[in-house]
Amino acid sequence: MVERNVDVAELVARARAGEARAVGRLISLVESDSPVLRTVAAALVPHVGRAQVVGLTGPPGVGKSTSTSALVAALRAQHLRVGVLAVDPSSPFSGGALLGDRVRMQEHATDSGVFIRSMASRGHLGGLSAAVPQALRVLDAAGCDAVIIETVGVGQAEFEIASLADTTVLLLAPGLGDGIQAAKAGILEIADVLVVNKADRDGADQLARDLRHMQSLGGHSVEENAVAAAWRVPIRKTIATTGEGVAEVVAAISDHYAWLQGSAELATRRQRRAAVEIEAIALGHVRARLARVHDSAALAAAAADVVAGRTDPYSAADTILQAG
Numbered sequence: 001m002v003e004r005n006v007d008v009a010e011l012v013a014r015a016r017a018g019e020a021r022a023v024g025r026l027i028s029l030v031e032s033d034s035p036v037l038r039t040v041a042a043a044l045v046p047h048v049g050r051a052q053v054v055g056l057t058g059p060p061g062v063g064k065s066t067s068t069s070a071l072v073a074a075l076r077a078q079h080l081r082v083g084v085l086a087v088d089p090s091s092p093f094s095g096g097a098l099l100g101d102r103v104r105m106q107e108h109a110t111d112s113g114v115f116i117r118s119m120a121s122r123g124h125l126g127g128l129s130a131a132v133p134q135a136l137r138v139l140d141a142a143g144c145d146a147v148i149i150e151t152v153g154v155g156q157a158e159f160e161i162a163s164l165a166d167t168t169v170l171l172l173a174p175g176l177g178d179g180i181q182a183a184k185a186g187i188l189e190i191a192d193v194l195v196v197n198k199a200d201r202d203g204a205d206q207l208a209r210d211l212r213h214m215q216s217l218g219g220h221s222v223e224e225n226a227v228a229a230a231w232r233v234p235i236r237k238t239i240a241t242t243g244e245g246v247a248e249v250v251a252a253i254s255d256h257y258a259w260l261q262g263s264a265e266l267a268t269r270r271q272r273r274a275a276v277e278i279e280a281i282a283l284g285h286v287r288a289r290l291a292r293v294h295d296s297a298a299l300a301a302a303a304a305d306v307v308a309g310r311t312d313p314y315s316a317a318d319t320i321l322q323a324g
């Protein structure tokens, strides 16, 4: 395989110098189970931990991509280097940005301080839960001050992706997956910053009021209250298409980061993220082992032993896992 010949050290050095092609190449390597995956992961270790990871999620059409673009513009105005990972857990397509997003992100396409990448479920053995953190590491090592992970929808996969972030921004909009529904789905609890986008539309103020009301009702578990007591989830209104209110969202995101750094929560969240990642990688290895075992003589023999009553299926499974 050609990829075995990749000079990883050189690629990492070029990425750290901000070369977009090298960054893109490294992300391709980590998302495709390349044979040099381990080398890349190890080479990134000394260069990560600096970037604030911001998860941006919300129902389809709420304005995530438009908001991401507006956030990028606001962060660039502060001369920060920004990475964007657009993650679609339901799509098999990866690599280039999706067409609509590409149009929306066009104003940043030629900005050397912005790296944009879309990722999908295909490829990595450990799935997105393993591939996304690796891509984050690449962007972190490339000197990004902030990395925005934009995920579509509010399903389980999005929860998982949101759990990778230091700060999770939940976007809602009037008429679209209203606040009450969001609360029922439990997604309000993942939000560190709540944004009511499409504030130019009827119902935005009402939605913001509903959200505030729900907040006042609490609904957090005791455990979460310890955190909630220190960080009050702000609600901000935006018109992403004009950029109105976006500066306030950037301020809330940066306040949250300061709060994370000032408490033990940043370390806690990053450890949780690493644990999810390790589990995903381990699970990927187990799956790969099982795939190798599937047609093997060892499995056939174990199955024969179970049928003949020489062993039980649990012991046989242990044996197979050790052999695989």
Ligand SMILES: Nc1nc2c(ncn2[C@@H]2O[C@H](COP(=O)(O)OP(=O)(O)OP(=O)(O)O)[C@@H](O)[C@H]2O)c(=O)[nH]1
Residues within 6 Å of the ligand: 059, 060, 061, 062, 063, 064, 065, 066, 067, 100, 152, 153, 197, 198, 199, 200, 201, 238, 239, 240, 241, 242
């Ligand atoms: N009126 C109004 N329209 C907006 C606003 N923000 C985004 N839109 C429009 O809403 C539509 C969807 O915006 P996107 O940014 O693509 O939304 P998204 O959440 O990324 O959509 P998916 O990726 O398909 O889930 C587009 O037509 C935007 O122009 C806003 O603040 N006000």
Ligand SMILES: [Mg+2]
Residues within 6 Å of the ligand: 064, 065, 066, 101
């Ligand atoms: Mg989008």
